[in-house]
Amino acid sequence: MKTSYQYKIKPNKQQVEKIDQTLEKLRYQYNYSKDSGQRVLTSVTSEADYHNNGKKPAS
Numbered sequence: 034m035k036t037s038y039q040y041k042i043k044p045n046k047q048q049v050e051k052i053d054q055t056l057e058k059l060r061y062q063y064n065y066s067k068d069s070g071q072r073v074l075t076s077v078t079s080e081a082d083y084h085n086n087g088k089k090p091a092s
Contacts, residue, residue, distance in 0.1 A: 044052060
């Protein structure tokens with residue numbers, strides 16, 4: 034029998050802001066490299082839209 038585990042994080046408000054800022058930077062970097070024709074290895078998806086109702090996190 035195979036067993037798998039699934040974990041859900043419950044970050045506090047400060048941690049959510051930091052996660053959103055980090056994901057926003059990664060999204061910017063991904064889009065910049067995509068637009069400039071550089072090879073892109075991975076795509077970045079974010080739950081920032083979920084936490085911010087589709088708004089960018091405050092800087």
